[in-house]
Amino acid sequence: MARFEKMTVAEALAAFLVENGVRYAFGVGGHGNTPLVEAFRRRHRAGSLRVVDVQHEAIAAHAATALQWACGIQSVVFTSIGPGWFNTLIAQNTAMSNGLGFLVLAGDKTTAYEGPNMQQLMRDGQFGFVAAAGIVSKKAYAVIDPRNVYSVLREALAKTREPASAGTVNVFLPMNIQAATHDYNLDLLLRRLPEAGHGPRPDPVQLKRAAEAISRHRKIVLRVGGGAVGAGAQIKALASHIGAAVVMGPVALDVVESDFPLNVGPAGSKGSISGNFASENATLVINAGSRGVCQSDCSGTLYANASEFININLNAVEALRYDGIPVVGDARAALRDLLAELPPSQPDTDWLREIA
Numbered sequence: 001m002a003r004f005e006k007m008t009v010a011e012a013l014a015a016f017l018v019e020n021g022v023r024y025a026f027g028v029g030g031h032g033n034t035p036l037v038e039a040f041r042r043r044h045r046a047g048s049l050r051v052v053d054v055q056h057e058a059i060a061a062h063a064a065t066a067l068q069w070a071c072g073i074q075s076v077v078f079t080s081i082g083p084g085w086f087n088t089l090i091a092q093n094t095a096m097s098n099g100l101g102f103l104v105l106a107g108d109k110t111t112a113y114e115g116p117n118m119q120q121l122m123r124d125g126q127f128g129f130v131a132a133a134g135i136v137s138k139k140a141y142a143v144i145d146p147r148n149v150y151s152v153l154r155e156a157l158a159k160t161r162e163p164a165s166a167g168t169v170n171v172f173l174p175m176n177i178q179a180a181t182h183d184y185n186l187d188l189l190l191r192r193l194p195e196a197g198h199g200p201r202p203d204p205v206q207l208k209r210a211a212e213a214i215s216r217h218r219k220i221v222l223r224v225g226g227g228a229v230g231a232g233a234q235i236k237a238l239a240s241h242i243g244a245a246v247v248m249g250p251v252a253l254d255v256v257e258s259d260f261p262l263n264v265g266p267a268g269s270k271g272s273i274s275g276n277f278a279s280e281n282a283t284l285v286i287n288a289g290s291r292g293v294c295q296s297d298c299s300g301t302l303y304a305n306a307s308e309f310i311n312i313n314l315n316a317v318e319a320l321r322y323d324g325i326p327v328v329g330d331a332r333a334a335l336r337d338l339l340a341e342l343p344p345s346q347p348d349t350d351w352l353r354e355i356a
Helices: 009-019 034-046 057-071 089-097 128-136 148-159 204-215 232-242 273-281 318-323 331-341 349-355
Strands: 004-008 024-027 050-053 076-079 103-108 139-142 169-174 181-185 220-224 245-248 263-266 284-288 308-313 325-328
Touching: 004 009, 009 034, 009 148, 009 169, 009 181, 024 057, 034 050, 034 076, 057 076, 057 089, 089 128, 103 128, 128 139, 128 169, 139 148, 148 169, 148 181, 204 284, 204 308, 204 325, 204 331, 220 232, 220 273, 232 245, 232 331, 245 273, 263 273, 273 349, 284 318, 284 331, 308 318, 308 331, 318 325
Parallel strands: 024 050, 024 076, 076 103, 103 169, 139 169, 220 245, 220 284, 245 263, 284 308, 308 325
Antiparallel strands: 004 181
Protein backbone atom coordinates (compact mmCIF):
# COMPACT_ATOMS: atom_id res chain seq x y z
CA MET A 1 0.00 0.00 0.00
CA ALA A 2 1.33 3.43 -0.97
CA ARG A 3 2.48 5.75 1.82
CA PHE A 4 1.36 9.37 1.77
CA GLU A 5 2.48 12.40 3.77
CA LYS A 6 1.25 15.96 3.65
CA MET A 7 4.13 18.41 3.33
CA THR A 8 5.08 21.63 1.61
CA VAL A 9 6.79 21.68 -1.75
CA ALA A 10 9.95 22.91 -0.02
CA GLU A 11 9.85 20.01 2.45
CA ALA A 12 9.26 17.51 -0.36
CA LEU A 13 12.19 18.95 -2.28
CA ALA A 14 14.47 18.65 0.76
CA ALA A 15 13.36 15.06 1.36
CA PHE A 16 14.02 14.15 -2.28
CA LEU A 17 17.52 15.65 -2.22
CA VAL A 18 18.55 13.91 0.99
CA GLU A 19 17.19 10.59 -0.26
CA ASN A 20 19.32 11.02 -3.38
CA GLY A 21 22.55 11.54 -1.51
CA VAL A 22 22.82 15.33 -1.35
CA ARG A 23 24.43 16.23 1.98
CA TYR A 24 25.50 19.87 1.52
CA ALA A 25 23.62 23.06 0.60
CA PHE A 26 25.37 26.40 0.06
CA GLY A 27 23.42 29.61 -0.24
CA VAL A 28 21.82 32.79 0.95
CA GLY A 29 18.36 33.08 2.45
CA GLY A 30 15.89 35.87 1.83
CA HIS A 31 12.23 36.68 1.49
CA GLY A 32 12.12 34.81 -1.83
CA ASN A 33 13.10 31.41 -0.43
CA THR A 34 12.03 31.43 3.23
CA PRO A 35 10.00 28.17 3.01
CA LEU A 36 12.93 26.40 1.35
CA VAL A 37 15.42 27.66 3.93
CA GLU A 38 13.09 26.53 6.71
CA ALA A 39 12.86 23.04 5.18
CA PHE A 40 16.65 22.91 4.87
CA ARG A 41 17.02 24.13 8.47
CA ARG A 42 15.01 21.16 9.75
CA ARG A 43 17.21 18.76 7.79
CA HIS A 44 20.30 20.53 9.09
CA ARG A 45 19.15 20.09 12.69
CA ALA A 46 18.39 16.44 12.03
CA GLY A 47 21.94 15.96 10.73
CA SER A 48 20.97 14.79 7.25
CA LEU A 49 21.85 17.98 5.34
CA ARG A 50 24.58 20.45 6.22
CA VAL A 51 23.45 23.96 5.33
CA VAL A 52 26.24 26.49 4.84
CA ASP A 53 25.12 30.13 4.83
CA VAL A 54 27.55 32.24 2.80
CA GLN A 55 27.98 35.98 2.30
CA HIS A 56 27.44 36.05 -1.46
CA GLU A 57 25.65 33.80 -3.92
CA ALA A 58 28.75 33.51 -6.12
CA ILE A 59 30.59 32.01 -3.14
CA ALA A 60 27.86 29.38 -2.87
CA ALA A 61 28.18 28.32 -6.50
CA HIS A 62 32.00 28.34 -6.34
CA ALA A 63 31.86 26.22 -3.18
CA ALA A 64 29.57 23.68 -4.85
CA THR A 65 31.92 23.57 -7.85
CA ALA A 66 35.03 23.14 -5.71
CA LEU A 67 33.48 20.46 -3.48
CA GLN A 68 32.58 18.34 -6.48
CA TRP A 69 35.80 19.02 -8.34
CA ALA A 70 38.12 18.24 -5.43
CA CYS A 71 36.12 15.64 -3.50
CA GLY A 72 33.53 14.26 -5.92
CA ILE A 73 30.73 15.34 -3.57
CA GLN A 74 27.61 16.84 -5.11
CA SER A 75 25.77 19.62 -3.29
CA VAL A 76 23.06 22.17 -4.09
CA VAL A 77 22.99 25.96 -4.20
CA PHE A 78 20.04 28.04 -2.98
CA THR A 79 19.31 31.73 -3.52
CA SER A 80 16.51 34.17 -2.91
CA ILE A 81 14.71 35.93 -5.72
CA GLY A 82 16.07 38.19 -8.46
CA PRO A 83 19.57 39.68 -8.20
CA GLY A 84 20.74 36.92 -5.86
CA TRP A 85 20.34 34.31 -8.55
CA PHE A 86 22.21 36.46 -11.07
CA ASN A 87 25.19 36.45 -8.73
CA THR A 88 25.66 32.72 -9.33
CA LEU A 89 26.10 32.93 -13.10
CA ILE A 90 29.88 33.32 -13.41
CA ALA A 91 30.45 30.51 -10.93
CA GLN A 92 27.92 28.35 -12.76
CA ASN A 93 29.99 28.85 -15.90
CA THR A 94 33.07 27.46 -14.13
CA ALA A 95 31.14 24.30 -13.35
CA MET A 96 29.70 24.08 -16.87
CA SER A 97 33.14 24.48 -18.45
CA ASN A 98 34.45 21.53 -16.48
CA GLY A 99 31.51 19.12 -16.74
CA LEU A 100 30.44 19.52 -13.11
CA GLY A 101 26.76 19.48 -12.22
CA PHE A 102 24.63 20.65 -9.33
CA LEU A 103 21.18 22.14 -8.78
CA VAL A 104 20.67 25.86 -8.26
CA LEU A 105 17.39 26.39 -6.41
CA ALA A 106 16.15 29.97 -6.73
CA GLY A 107 13.11 31.76 -5.44
CA ASP A 108 10.82 33.38 -7.99
CA LYS A 109 7.84 35.73 -8.01
CA THR A 110 4.47 34.17 -7.32
CA THR A 111 2.48 32.39 -9.98
CA ALA A 112 -0.30 34.95 -9.41
CA TYR A 113 1.87 37.39 -11.40
CA GLU A 114 1.03 40.68 -9.74
CA GLY A 115 2.81 42.57 -12.53
CA PRO A 116 6.37 43.83 -13.00
CA ASN A 117 8.44 44.22 -9.85
CA MET A 118 12.06 44.82 -8.88
CA GLN A 119 12.75 41.12 -8.38
CA GLN A 120 12.34 40.15 -12.02
CA LEU A 121 14.04 40.81 -15.32
CA MET A 122 13.31 44.33 -16.47
CA ARG A 123 10.62 43.27 -18.86
CA ASP A 124 6.96 42.41 -18.53
CA GLY A 125 5.95 38.79 -18.56
CA GLN A 126 6.46 35.60 -16.62
CA PHE A 127 9.33 33.08 -16.39
CA GLY A 128 12.04 35.50 -17.47
CA PHE A 129 14.60 33.84 -15.22
CA VAL A 130 13.85 30.42 -16.68
CA ALA A 131 14.52 31.74 -20.16
CA ALA A 132 17.77 33.41 -19.08
CA ALA A 133 18.98 30.35 -17.17
CA GLY A 134 18.28 28.08 -20.12
CA ILE A 135 20.88 29.99 -22.12
CA VAL A 136 23.72 29.87 -19.60
CA SER A 137 23.21 26.46 -17.96
CA LYS A 138 22.42 22.92 -18.99
CA LYS A 139 18.69 23.24 -18.31
CA ALA A 140 16.17 25.35 -16.40
CA TYR A 141 12.78 24.52 -14.91
CA ALA A 142 10.01 26.26 -13.00
CA VAL A 143 7.95 24.41 -10.41
CA ILE A 144 4.44 25.77 -10.89
CA ASP A 145 2.44 22.96 -9.28
CA PRO A 146 3.23 20.85 -6.19
CA ARG A 147 3.01 17.71 -8.32
CA ASN A 148 5.91 18.97 -10.43
CA VAL A 149 8.25 17.81 -7.68
CA TYR A 150 7.79 14.19 -8.81
CA SER A 151 9.00 14.84 -12.34
CA VAL A 152 10.90 18.12 -12.44
CA LEU A 153 13.22 17.40 -9.52
CA ARG A 154 14.03 13.90 -10.72
CA GLU A 155 14.77 15.04 -14.26
CA ALA A 156 16.73 18.08 -13.10
CA LEU A 157 18.96 16.14 -10.72
CA ALA A 158 19.54 13.43 -13.32
CA LYS A 159 20.80 16.05 -15.78
CA THR A 160 23.41 17.21 -13.26
CA ARG A 161 24.78 13.65 -13.21
CA GLU A 162 24.82 12.75 -16.90
CA PRO A 163 28.13 11.15 -17.87
CA ALA A 164 30.19 13.31 -20.26
CA SER A 165 27.66 16.15 -20.29
CA ALA A 166 26.86 17.09 -16.70
CA GLY A 167 26.21 20.73 -15.90
CA THR A 168 24.34 23.08 -13.63
CA VAL A 169 20.55 22.95 -13.68
CA ASN A 170 18.44 25.83 -12.39
CA VAL A 171 15.10 25.22 -10.71
CA PHE A 172 12.94 28.26 -9.99
CA LEU A 173 10.52 28.05 -7.10
CA PRO A 174 7.74 30.68 -6.98
CA MET A 175 7.26 31.90 -3.42
CA ASN A 176 3.67 30.73 -3.12
CA ILE A 177 4.50 27.30 -4.55
CA GLN A 178 7.33 26.70 -2.04
CA ALA A 179 4.83 26.96 0.80
CA ALA A 180 2.00 25.06 -0.92
CA THR A 181 1.12 21.70 0.61
CA HIS A 182 0.33 18.41 -1.07
CA ASP A 183 -0.29 14.80 -0.03
CA TYR A 184 2.89 13.29 -1.45
CA ASN A 185 3.19 9.65 -2.38
CA LEU A 186 6.42 8.81 -0.57
CA ASP A 187 7.07 5.74 -2.70
CA LEU A 188 7.27 8.02 -5.75
CA LEU A 189 8.86 11.03 -4.11
CA LEU A 190 11.67 9.14 -2.40
CA ARG A 191 12.53 6.84 -5.26
CA ARG A 192 16.29 7.12 -5.79
CA LEU A 193 17.90 7.86 -9.11
CA PRO A 194 19.90 4.92 -10.44
CA GLU A 195 23.64 5.21 -9.94
CA ALA A 196 25.63 5.99 -13.06
CA GLY A 197 27.93 3.09 -13.87
CA HIS A 198 31.47 3.14 -15.20
CA GLY A 199 30.97 0.47 -17.80
CA PRO A 200 30.20 1.95 -21.23
CA ARG A 201 32.50 -0.11 -23.41
CA PRO A 202 33.92 1.12 -26.72
CA ASP A 203 33.10 -0.30 -30.13
CA PRO A 204 35.46 -3.25 -30.84
CA VAL A 205 35.93 -2.03 -34.41
CA GLN A 206 37.22 1.34 -33.21
CA LEU A 207 39.38 -0.36 -30.60
CA LYS A 208 41.01 -2.42 -33.32
CA ARG A 209 41.60 0.70 -35.42
CA ALA A 210 43.17 2.42 -32.41
CA ALA A 211 45.45 -0.54 -31.71
CA GLU A 212 46.57 -0.61 -35.34
CA ALA A 213 47.31 3.13 -35.21
CA ILE A 214 49.44 2.67 -32.11
CA SER A 215 51.48 -0.02 -33.85
CA ARG A 216 52.36 2.45 -36.61
CA HIS A 217 53.97 5.03 -34.29
CA ARG A 218 56.92 5.27 -31.94
CA LYS A 219 56.55 8.86 -30.75
CA ILE A 220 53.29 8.88 -28.83
CA VAL A 221 51.67 11.33 -26.45
CA LEU A 222 48.87 10.29 -24.10
CA ARG A 223 46.94 13.45 -23.23
CA VAL A 224 44.97 13.25 -19.95
CA GLY A 225 41.84 15.38 -19.50
CA GLY A 226 39.16 15.81 -16.87
CA GLY A 227 37.20 12.89 -18.29
CA ALA A 228 40.01 10.55 -17.20
CA VAL A 229 39.80 11.39 -13.51
CA GLY A 230 39.96 8.08 -11.66
CA ALA A 231 41.74 6.29 -14.52
CA GLY A 232 45.29 6.88 -13.31
CA ALA A 233 46.17 3.20 -13.07
CA GLN A 234 44.94 2.46 -16.60
CA ILE A 235 46.77 5.51 -18.01
CA LYS A 236 50.07 4.44 -16.45
CA ALA A 237 49.63 0.87 -17.64
CA LEU A 238 48.98 1.88 -21.25
CA ALA A 239 51.74 4.51 -21.27
CA SER A 240 54.26 2.05 -19.89
CA HIS A 241 53.30 -0.56 -22.48
CA ILE A 242 53.65 1.72 -25.51
CA GLY A 243 56.23 4.22 -24.20
CA ALA A 244 53.92 7.23 -24.37
CA ALA A 245 54.69 10.60 -22.86
CA VAL A 246 51.86 11.42 -20.46
CA VAL A 247 50.74 15.04 -20.85
CA MET A 248 48.46 16.40 -18.14
CA GLY A 249 45.48 18.65 -18.79
CA PRO A 250 44.89 21.65 -16.50
CA VAL A 251 42.00 20.00 -14.65
CA ALA A 252 43.68 16.60 -14.42
CA LEU A 253 47.10 17.38 -12.96
CA ASP A 254 46.72 14.88 -10.13
CA VAL A 255 45.33 11.96 -12.15
CA VAL A 256 48.86 10.61 -12.58
CA GLU A 257 51.55 11.22 -9.96
CA SER A 258 54.14 13.84 -10.91
CA ASP A 259 56.96 11.39 -10.18
CA PHE A 260 55.66 8.81 -12.67
CA PRO A 261 58.63 8.50 -15.08
CA LEU A 262 56.55 9.16 -18.22
CA ASN A 263 54.68 12.17 -16.82
CA VAL A 264 56.05 15.19 -18.72
CA GLY A 265 53.69 17.71 -17.19
CA PRO A 266 51.10 19.99 -18.79
CA ALA A 267 51.15 21.29 -22.35
CA GLY A 268 49.58 24.17 -24.22
CA SER A 269 49.85 27.94 -23.99
CA LYS A 270 50.39 27.63 -20.23
CA GLY A 271 52.19 24.31 -20.39
CA SER A 272 55.64 23.12 -19.41
CA ILE A 273 58.73 22.95 -21.62
CA SER A 274 58.76 19.16 -21.40
CA GLY A 275 55.04 18.82 -22.04
CA ASN A 276 55.12 21.08 -25.06
CA PHE A 277 58.23 19.38 -26.43
CA ALA A 278 56.57 15.97 -26.31
CA SER A 279 53.35 17.31 -27.82
CA GLU A 280 55.11 19.14 -30.66
CA ASN A 281 57.19 16.09 -31.63
CA ALA A 282 54.67 13.27 -31.22
CA THR A 283 53.33 11.63 -34.37
CA LEU A 284 50.36 10.06 -32.56
CA VAL A 285 48.23 11.76 -29.90
CA ILE A 286 45.87 9.76 -27.70
CA ASN A 287 43.34 12.02 -25.99
CA ALA A 288 41.92 10.36 -22.88
CA GLY A 289 38.92 12.31 -21.61
CA SER A 290 40.32 15.51 -23.09
CA ARG A 291 38.58 17.97 -25.41
CA GLY A 292 41.88 19.40 -26.59
CA VAL A 293 40.75 22.92 -27.39
CA CYS A 294 41.77 26.53 -26.81
CA GLN A 295 44.73 26.89 -24.43
CA SER A 296 45.26 23.15 -24.01
CA ASP A 297 46.33 22.65 -27.63
CA CYS A 298 47.21 26.25 -28.54
CA SER A 299 44.06 26.49 -30.65
CA GLY A 300 44.97 23.50 -32.79
CA THR A 301 48.64 24.39 -33.39
CA LEU A 302 50.35 22.36 -30.64
CA TYR A 303 50.59 18.96 -32.32
CA ALA A 304 52.84 20.07 -35.17
CA ASN A 305 54.00 16.60 -36.22
CA ALA A 306 50.98 14.47 -35.34
CA SER A 307 49.48 12.58 -38.27
CA GLU A 308 46.96 10.50 -36.29
CA PHE A 309 44.75 10.98 -33.26
CA ILE A 310 42.84 8.60 -31.02
CA ASN A 311 40.06 10.20 -28.96
CA ILE A 312 38.78 8.32 -25.90
CA ASN A 313 35.66 10.10 -24.67
CA LEU A 314 32.15 9.35 -23.45
CA ASN A 315 30.93 12.24 -25.57
CA ALA A 316 30.63 11.06 -29.17
CA VAL A 317 31.08 14.56 -30.58
CA GLU A 318 34.31 15.15 -28.65
CA ALA A 319 35.56 11.75 -29.82
CA LEU A 320 35.57 13.06 -33.41
CA ARG A 321 38.02 15.92 -32.79
CA TYR A 322 41.03 16.25 -35.09
CA ASP A 323 39.30 13.79 -37.41
CA GLY A 324 40.63 11.13 -35.04
CA ILE A 325 39.68 7.54 -34.32
CA PRO A 326 36.60 7.78 -32.04
CA VAL A 327 36.80 5.42 -29.07
CA VAL A 328 33.54 6.25 -27.31
CA GLY A 329 33.39 4.93 -23.77
CA ASP A 330 34.32 5.39 -20.15
CA ALA A 331 38.03 6.20 -19.84
CA ARG A 332 38.82 3.36 -17.46
CA ALA A 333 37.02 0.75 -19.52
CA ALA A 334 38.35 2.06 -22.84
CA LEU A 335 41.98 2.28 -21.70
CA ARG A 336 41.79 -1.20 -20.21
CA ASP A 337 40.24 -2.65 -23.36
CA LEU A 338 42.73 -0.85 -25.60
CA LEU A 339 45.66 -2.25 -23.65
CA ALA A 340 44.20 -5.75 -23.95
CA GLU A 341 43.97 -5.28 -27.73
CA LEU A 342 47.68 -4.53 -28.08
CA PRO A 343 50.33 -7.18 -28.69
CA PRO A 344 53.52 -7.26 -26.61
CA SER A 345 55.75 -4.36 -27.62
CA GLN A 346 59.00 -2.62 -26.79
CA PRO A 347 58.83 1.17 -26.33
CA ASP A 348 61.10 3.26 -28.53
CA THR A 349 64.22 3.94 -26.45
CA ASP A 350 65.17 7.03 -28.47
CA TRP A 351 61.75 8.60 -27.74
CA LEU A 352 62.05 7.71 -24.07
CA ARG A 353 65.44 9.45 -23.94
CA GLU A 354 64.04 12.54 -25.68
CA ILE A 355 61.17 12.97 -23.24
CA ALA A 356 63.11 12.03 -20.10
